[in-house]
Amino acid sequence: MAGRPAEPEVIWARPERAGRGPRPAFSRADIAAVAVRIADADGIDAVSMRHVAAGIGCATMSLYNYVPRKEDLYELMVDAVSAEYELSEPTGDWRADMLGLAHQTRALMHRHPWVPGLMSPVYGFSPNALRYLEHCMTCLDPLDARYGTKMELIASVNGVVTTYVANEIATAERTRSLPWSAEQEHGVRIGYLLSQVSTGRYPRLAAAFAEDSGPIDLDAVFERALTRTLDGFDK
Amino acid sequence: MAGRPAEPEVIWARPERAGRGPRPAFSRADIAAVAVRIADADGIDAVSMRHVAAGIGCATMSLYNYVPRKEDLYELMVDAVSAEYELSEPTGDWRADMLGLAHQTRALMHRHPWVPGLMSPVYGFSPNALRYLEHCMTCLDPLDARYGTKMELIASVNGVVTTYVANEIATAERTRSLPWSAEQEHGVRIGYLLSQVSTGRYPRLAAAFAEDSGPIDLDAVFERALTRTLDGFDK
DNA sequence: GCGCACTACGTACGGTGTACGTAACTAGGA
DNA sequence: TCCTAGTTACGTACACCGTACGTAGTGCGC
Numbered sequence: 001m002a003g004r005p006a007e008p009e010v011i012w013a014r015p016e017r018a019g020r021g022p023r024p025a026f027s028r029a030d031i032a033a034v035a036v037r038i039a040d041a042d043g044i045d046a047v048s049m050r051h052v053a054a055g056i057g058c059a060t061m062s063l064y065n066y067v068p069r070k071e072d073l074y075e076l077m078v079d080a081v082s083a084e085y086e087l088s089e090p091t092g093d094w095r096a097d098m099l100g101l102a103h104q105t106r107a108l109m110h111r112h113p114w115v116p117g118l119m120s121p122v123y124g125f126s127p128n129a130l131r132y133l134e135h136c137m138t139c140l141d142p143l144d145a146r147y148g149t150k151m152e153l154i155a156s157v158n159g160v161v162t163t164y165v166a167n168e169i170a171t172a173e174r175t176r177s178l179p180w181s182a183e184q185e186h187g188v189r190i191g192y193l194l195s196q197v198s199t200g201r202y203p204r205l206a207a208a209f210a211e212d213s214g215p216i217d218l219d220a221v222f223e224r225a226l227t228r229t230l231d232g233f234d235k
Numbered sequence: 236m237a238g239r240p241a242e243p244e245v246i247w248a249r250p251e252r253a254g255r256g257p258r259p260a261f262s263r264a265d266i267a268a269v270a271v272r273i274a275d276a277d278g279i280d281a282v283s284m285r286h287v288a289a290g291i292g293c294a295t296m297s298l299y300n301y302v303p304r305k306e307d308l309y310e311l312m313v314d315a316v317s318a319e320y321e322l323s324e325p326t327g328d329w330r331a332d333m334l335g336l337a338h339q340t341r342a343l344m345h346r347h348p349w350v351p352g353l354m355s356p357v358y359g360f361s362p363n364a365l366r367y368l369e370h371c372m373t374c375l376d377p378l379d380a381r382y383g384t385k386m387e388l389i390a391s392v393n394g395v396v397t398t399y400v401a402n403e404i405a406t407a408e409r410t411r412s413l414p415w416s417a418e419q420e421h422g423v424r425i426g427y428l429l430s431q432v433s434t435g436r437y438p439r440l441a442a443a444f445a446e447d448s449g450p451i452d453l454d455a456v457f458e459r460a461l462t463r464t465l466d467g468f469d470k
Numbered sequence: 471g472c473g474c475a476c477t478a479c480g481t482a483c484g485g486t487g488t489a490c491g492t493a494a495c496t497a498g499g500a
Numbered sequence: 501t502c503c504t505a506g507t508t509a510c511g512t513a514c515a516c517c518g519t520a521c522g523t524a525g526t527g528c529g530c
Contacts, residue, residue, distance in 0.1 A: 010424055010427040012427060012431075013427045013430075018475075018476060018477090019475080019476085019528060019529075020474070020475040020476045020477095020526095020527075020528055020529080021474095021475060021476025021477050021478095021525095021526065021527065021528080022476070022477050022478085022525085022526045022527055022528095023477090023526095023527085024476090024477070025477085025478090048516080048517065048518080049517085049518065049519080050516090050517080050518090058478075058479085059478065059479045059480075060479085060480090060518095060519090061478080061479060061480075061481095061519080061520095061521095062477075062478050062479060064519075065476080065477060065478075069518090069519090070518065070519090116355070117355060120351070120352060120401050120402075120405050125424065125427070125428050125431075127431075130431060130432075130436075130437055130440065133437070133440060134436075134437040134438075134439055134440055137439035137440065137443070138439060141439075146446065147439070147442055147443035147446045147447075148443070148446060148447055148451070150443070151443060152456060152459065152460070156395075156460060156463070159394065159395065159398035159399070160391075160394065162398065163394035163397065163398055164394070166355045167355075170355050189245055189360065192245040192247060192248045192360070193360050195248075196247075196360075196362075196365060197365075201365075201369075202365055202368070202369040203369075204369055204372035204373060204376075204382070205365065205368060205369055205372065207382055208372070208382035208383070208385070208386060211381065211382045211383060212382075212383055216383070221387060224387065225387070225391060228391070228464075228467030228468070229463075229464075229467070231466075231467055232463030232464070232466055232467060233463070253506080253507060253508090254496090254497065254498075254506085254507090255495095255496065255497055255498080255505070255506040255507050255508095256494095256495065256496060256497080256506060256507025256508050256509095257494080257495045257496055257507070257508050257509085258495095258496085258508090259507090259508070260508085260509085283485080283486065283487080284486085284487065284488080285485090285486080285487095293509075293510085294509065294510045294511075295487095295488090295510085295511090296488080296489095296490095296509080296510060296511075296512095297508075297509050297510060299488075300507080300508055300509075304487090304488090305487065305488090
């Protein structure tokens with residue numbers, strides 16, 4: 001009669017080992033690792049309670065002893081990959097430190113393309129998230145500002161990185177689980193876009209397309225967005 | 236044998252009325268309106284092909300004559316609410332114009348809380364999106380910059396608004412379809428957070444929480460984020 | 471040592487997207 | 501003008517999904 005709670009619950013507040021029953025056969029780390037592996041390999045939609053349970057080697061409903069709701073599984077996953085941050089000693093140059101962290105986040109999201117899509121549903125106060133936040137705050141020690149402002153800085157940087165990489169991934173990954181190639185999809189959409197723009201109804205968009213026809217340097221765009229964000233907090 | 240295409244397809248490139256068969260009983264506008272109404276009332280998860288079909292008054296599979304894939308239904312929805320923008324004449328003050336548009340976006344997303352969650356899966360070149368983009372470009376005519384830079388400005392502003400409102404909504408809306416109240420949920424999470432912070436492992440976070448214990452002025456935070464973003468493009 | 475809280479598991483329910491087959495209908499080409 | 505090909509409309513069916521619930525076995529706290 002245990003299972004799902006009738007009251008709200010943060011999974012991190014629930015102890016891994018409950019006092020009473022037989023000792024659990026798996027750890028949260030095991031479960032999170034399997035879920036991450038599935039998501040990396042087959043996309044976030046392949047992360048079902050059944051697949052994860054099969055992956056760790058137990059029956060579907062047994063997984064609910066460890067993870068009361070699927071949302072909590074997502075929380076475990078995000079926390080697990082958050083452990084990949086290399087939180088090295090702050091250098092004293094807060095801009096450089098934050099830039100480095102932003103690049104780490106971008107690389108992390110490229111390794112785990114499902115992360116941006118999980119950022120909204122996940123509340124974000126997991127153990128590793130707290131470690132990350134505290135580290136950011138430490139990097140920002142040299143910055144003369146209120147704590148509230150520093151929080152806004154961290155949120156802004158993470159927001160920029162998340163939206164930017166989400167776009168990168170959405171463009172690259174749209175083809176996953178589709179029966180045609182990314183080039184086909186891209187070609188069709190660009191074709192439609194050009195057909196619309198060339199109607200003359202959108203003269204400025206047409207001019208914009210004419211301006212740089214070649215492929216854009218995504219890295220440079222990312223760097224400029226970051227720089228501008230940090231500039232907003234630099235005095 | 237019509238139905239789903241074997242090749243990629245942009246729904247906007249497909250004509251509403253095909254030459255041959257009987258005239259369609261519904262328009263895309265009807266379908267989008269019903270889907271938007273369902274999403275507004277019961278959340279995006281309630282937007283299923285069955286519900287929408289029932290809403291417009293046809294069998295489930297008939298809907299696939301109008302909307303080949305569910306993703307396309309989302310595209311219709313986002314385009315439909317994009318028509319709500321009031322694209323009034325540019326004033327000549329590009330900062331004021333962009334601020335006004337950003338506020339419109341925020342209000343729009345509050346009216347339709349499912350929009351932020353659909354921004355990533357949707358490609359974003361629907362008719363109304365193109366109108367919106369062209370209008371932004373017109374507002375930016377007074378700004379002396381390359382078209383590419385103006386595109387980055389628009390993307391940045393929309394990114395800030397989207398992530399910001401997504402957070403607002405995620406916090407407010409997390410309780411939807413949960414058997415407990417938002418206050419309970421919030422209380423439990425804050426309680427856990429405080430218990431962690433008060434362990435002493437996160438001294439700077441503790442200081443940040445001590446700094447402003449009262450509720451934060453979300454509108455002011457939003458305004459500051461916008462201002463900083465525009466500052467980055469102002470010379 | 472007793473009892474209770476926990477683990478483990480199978481079954482079942484209501485929901486989802488959508489492939490596929492069939493019948494009715496209408497416009498274009500002969 | 502008629503024929504036919506392509507479209508609309510609809511029902512059935514399949515493979516999934518999250519998870520409520522009941523049952524059996526296990527081991528710690530009292």
